Amino acid sequence: MKLTKTLLASTALTVVAGAAMAGGHMSDSMTLVSWGGAYQASQDNAYVVPYVAMNEGVSATWDESSAEAVAKLRAMNEAGNVTWDVVDVVAADAIRLCDEGLALEIDHDEQLADAPDGTSASDDFGDLIVSDCFIPQIVYSTTFGYRTDLVPEGVAPPSEICSVFDLETYPGKRSLERRPINNMEWALLCDGVAKDDVYDVLETDEGQDQALAKLGTIKDSVIWWSAGADTPQLLADGEIFMGSTYNGRLFSVIEEQNQPVAIMWDAQVFDLDGWIVPAGLSDEREARALDFVSFATDTQRLADQAKYISYGPARLSSAPLVSTHATLGIEMAPHMPTDPANAKNTFLYNYEFWADYRDDIDAKFQAWLAQ
Amino acid sequence: MTDKSSGPMLAADGTPLKRSLSRALRMQKVRALLLIAPLLLFVVLTFLAPIADMLFRSVENQIVSETLPKATLELADWDGDGLPSDAVYEATFFDLFAAAERKLHTRLGTRLNYEETGMSSLFRRTGRKLDDFGDVYLDQFKKVDRAWSKAAPWAEMMSDPDWLAGQEALGRGDAGPPFVLRAGMETLLPRTSDAYQTFARAMQEEDDNPADEKPWATVHIALAEDLATQDVSTYTGPGKDRLQATAALVGSADFETLDYTAMFLDINDNWGDTDVWRTIKLYSPAYTSGYFLNAVDMQLTPDGPEWRDEREQIYGLLFKRTLYMSLVITLSCIMLGYPVAWLLANLPTRQSNLLMILVLLPFWTSLLVRTSAWKVMLQQQGVVNDVLVWLSIVPDDARLALINNQTGTIIAMTHILLPFMILPMYSVMQTIPPTYLRAAKSLGATNWTAFWRVYFPQSVPGIGAGSILVFILAIGYYITPAIVGGTSGTFISNRIAYHISSSGNWGLGAALGALLLAAVLILYWAYDRIVGIDNVKLGG
CATH class of the missing domain: 3.40.190.10 (Periplasmic binding protein-like II)
Incomplete structure (x- = not known):
């Protein structure tokens, strides 16, 4: 070797x-x-x-x-x-x-x-x-964007991940990706599982059921997306209150298209993109x-x-x-998912876990969706 | 009657007419065949062959026995209870070591992970750690003679002198002719010969010269085992002193040997899990029914096929849904398309041409554009809901859910497939003479009777052709359901697409595709039995 x-x-x-x-x-x-x-x-x-x-x-x-x-x-x-x-x-x-x-x-x-x-x-x-x-190139994150104009009056804008599951305080539809990755982790986090235990719990059948049950509490209010452009479009059309997508897509909705949208960075999931x-x-x-x-x-x-x-x-x-945006001229550092102010509570995509469990959990997740 | 007496009728050149005629016909047939040969060849090569190849993957499973040839043989004798014998672990070590050197072990891990969660990382991690264990023997051999850690002494001992002489003349990156073993080695050191040949073959596969490469740890281990059982005192070839000194070392009491079972358990606990071994044994055969069982919500187990856990059953549901929704889409296409086709066939040319353009216009627009347009129309903040709210038909807080469900898929797909229904209907209706209707009416039929008894039966072949087209297209559609179908409006083809392009489980994708193909063929056969395929017309 x-x-x-x-x-x-x-x-x-x-x-x-x-x-x-x-x-x-x-x-x-x-x-x-x-x-x-x-x-x-x-x-x-x-x-x-x-x-x-x-x-x-x-x-x-x-x-x-x-x-x-x-x-x-x-x-x-x-x-x-x-x-x-x-x-x-x-x-x-x-x-x-x-x-x-x-x-x-x-x-x-x-x-x-x-x-x-x-x-x-x-x-x-x-x-x-x-x-x-793998030759790494960028760090991106999957996180939530929400409509600032749809936040109910007298309520603070959502600032933590569990507001996704809180239909009472923040009514309206959500959009989530049509796959188990990230959604299962967020569901467990908001069902009382400690951040360090998430993958230990998710390894078990009971843990998977627990995550699906938590997702089940909002299933009727979720539009499941499969293309990265879906959530930005749904947000721009006011079709949903909040939805997960890649942070770069939200940047362009907010800064380039000037939509009334803001990013909730809590529990954002870092992932990497690069060359092979x-x-x-x-x-x-x-x-x-x-x-x-x-x-x-x-x-x-x-x-x-x-x-x-x-x-x-x-x-x-x-x-x-890192300097300013080429056409907008705004400082880019505060918009980076890795900026300290944004990265207070983050996850890193667990490659090893999902390489093993992806087939199994995906089968359960898709069957759960279809029912 | 005179024919009979005067024998067969003869052609002008004297040969029997029958033979001469059939020869002429044969010539014609050959010529016709030659004319269509390019097309036939094209279709077979670019269409039928790839489809057959893809469908073949639904049963093909050679990867397991090719990557673990020795282990699968050993496992055949294992009864499935408790841990397999040390011989199985040993065989697995040799197989996995060779596979890891050729970077094939992770591929097998990916394959087996479809059946048993955790195989992927088990194989990846094991491949990384195998190296650390193999050096136990080499370290001891080196105490006898450091030459054991070099490439040349091994090559001299193991290979045929003529082959080796040829290798010396080779340049870099040239593997030379296939490796030849020294005569007599096979009986003298059987395991070592086997391991060295595996090593040499792998090197030559990568265009490396085996004579210049240090052998893998598997060769050292094999030698230690051979020396423990074989008598090498008769050996007289190169390095005979070294070999005999090493044999003495292996025979001595303080020679440290490897316990394969313990080694595997040390690398990863999961090697002590009988499920892992059962899965490998279960998928050892070169062909498997596993993919097809998965495709019908079952799974292969040592006790035969079993139903999957209810929470994981999905394909049966999706097949039923696909058939049901395709039927609904076909019916709504008939309902909407029939009047349009009638108008096309009966309006004056000027108007009917205009109408024809309107029918065809969406046909010339990108499928994605049309589907995305439906999103804008049907979503809750979309055009249709806005109009309904404005007309006070629907309250603002209870807007209709027209998209991301079955309704969305049916609406969008009916629209997209409508031209496939209208065009065959139109071409059939055009051939129905308008005089028939007039004749029926002049004989006292009401408008309805004239239509239903005279016109409609003649237009049925068009409906049949359109229905077959629309139904078969609908059953295999996946882009539109993926975009507007949400969770309740997706088809089986969406899962096929997922397995082909995303999960990489091509075997399962192929099995699902084969089932879909079989379903379509059965339906086509049933249609032929009930309606009759002669009753289908695409035109005049």
């Missing part, structure tokens, strides 16, 4: 070094895969435009398929024709891709840029490197992909992305460099 690792690292080194010296050994076109929308635009502005400007003759094409990245990469791998070079996925998918041998293992210190002060990449990213294949390089690329394409990824995840580039969207850069060293 150690031998293979050193071998891998040295091969990668020679490839990178060789490519850097000769220059001509990297393929001059690449296909990047992302989620589309404002997020992909922010990546295009912060990473791709400067990269293409620096490397003359290189062209990049976008494919908006990140939602089906695992299935498509598996199919491509079986067909023996991988057409993607760099793929943006959530951390859970990166772990699965790594497990299935569909993503390239990365030596983070060798293949990624150091921080400006010389800190190695693995120290700079820290715990966010949740898989050997598919396994089985030709040497030229792999060299280009690694070169791009190394550039796109350096300290400055990650900080630049925050000019376009309110997701926190994954490097520690990028945080002080």
Whole structure:
């Protein structure tokens, strides 16, 4: 194992070094895969435009398929024709891709840029490197937005997670994601389970029933969403009082569309998004992909992305460099999920737990929904 | 009568007419076949073959026996009670070690996690820790001779001299011809030969030269076991002194050996859970009925198929719902489409052309746009509810729930599938001569009788064609139900989509798809028996 690792690292080194010296050994076109929308635009502005400007003759094409990245990469791998070079996925998918041998293992210190002060990449990213294949990019959070104009008179705006389950104080519909992840945790938290015990409880059949029973108390008032754009639309139309979605989507509803919406940060769930390089690329394409990824995840580039969207850069060293929004001109730091004022009570997506329990709990959850 | 006496009728060239005719016909058939060959080939290659391949995954289960070949063999003798024997743990160690080196163990973990929660992390963690245990033997071997930890001495001892000579000339990244074992090794050191061959094959798979790579820990372990049982004093090849000295060490009392059961339990408690082993044993065969059982809310157990826990039953419900709602959608398409088709067929050309454009216009609009438009129309703060409240038909605090439920799915899908009903009806109605109705009326029929007894029976083939089209399209729809269906209006296809693109359980997705296909074929057959497929027309 150690031998293979050193071998891998040295091969990668020679490839990178060789490519850097000769220059001509990297393929001059690449296909990047992302989620589309404002997020992909922010990546295009912060990473791709400067990269293409620096490397003359290189062209990049976008494919908006990140939602089906695992299935498509598996199919491509079986067909023996991988057409993607760099793929943006959530951390859970990166772990699965790594497990299935569909993503390239990365030596983070060798293949990624150091921080400006010389800190190695693995120290700079820290715990966010949740898989050997995963190159972290942003921290985003799933949290709640609510209509400020629908808060009943004489009542304080919702400030803690259990107001989601409190239909008496805060009447109105909610929107929750149509999957067990996050919802089960929130339900248990509001059913008297201590934060540290949530996953121990959720491992048991009784715990799962308890969470579903708690969700059952608001089931009739919930609209279940499956696309990230659903909750912002429902909020903007006044269809719901509060709903969960990604914090960047709420930022754009609030600051760009000026809707009467506010964010409730309590018990927000942090998740990571980043790059993987598919396994089985030709040497030229792999060299280009690694070169791009190394550039796109350096300290400055990650900080630049925050000019376009309110997701926190994954490097520690990028945080002080986060500046103002590119068009709105507002300070971005207070809108980051990682900002100390917002991150008083947070969860980190439990990758290990959900890798094991996802199939089982999802089956129960979907059956519960359908009844 | 004269024919009979004068033998078979002859063609101009003297061959019997029958044969000459059939030859000419055959030529024609071949020519026709050649003409459609490109299409046939295209359909088979790009459509039928992938579907067959996908459906095949609903029973295919080779991953278990391919990743754990030795362990599944050993498990066959295990009766399922208590923990399996040490031999099973040993076989599992060798299999898993090789799988982990080739990064296949997590793939198997993912597969088995569909059946038993926790397998995914069990395999991932075990793969990471296996390395730590294998070095017990190498550390002891090294005390005899440090050469055991190098690549070359092993290669010299294990491989055929000719093969090895060929390997030396190879450059980097060249694996060379398949590994050849030294003659006689198979009988001298059987386990070591087996382990080294597995190692060499894996190296060559990754384009590495096995002669340059240090063997895995499994090879060391196999050697220790061989030396404990085999007599190596007859061996005269390279490294014979080293081998005999090591044999003496293995034979001595202070040689430390590995207890596989204890090692696995040390890596993870779950290896002591009989359920884990039962699951592996249950899914050892190359083909399984497990996916199909899952698709009908059952599960495979050592005692045969059993119903799933009631809280996890969902597919039966979804199949029934899909059929029921597709039927409702088909019926509402008939109700709405029939008058429109009649108008199209009977209005003067100018008006009917305009109407035709109106029918086709939504057809040319993106499906997503149409479905999302229904969201705007039907939601509680939407156009329909606003109008109803404004007209005081519905109170403001009790707005109708028209979307995110079955109603939403039925409305949106009826709208989307309507053209598929109208067009076949229209093309059939166009061929019904208007004189028939006039004749019926002149013979004294009322408007209703004339329509019901004369016109309607002639339009039935159009209804049949439209119904089949709409029903079969509806049964497999998933985008629209996903967007407007909420929880009560989703179809079985939404679960298929989930398993194909999200959960990665392609086997279950394929089983559900196969069942759906079977359901459609049965319904088609029933339709043929009841209505008759000859009674279906798509036009004139």
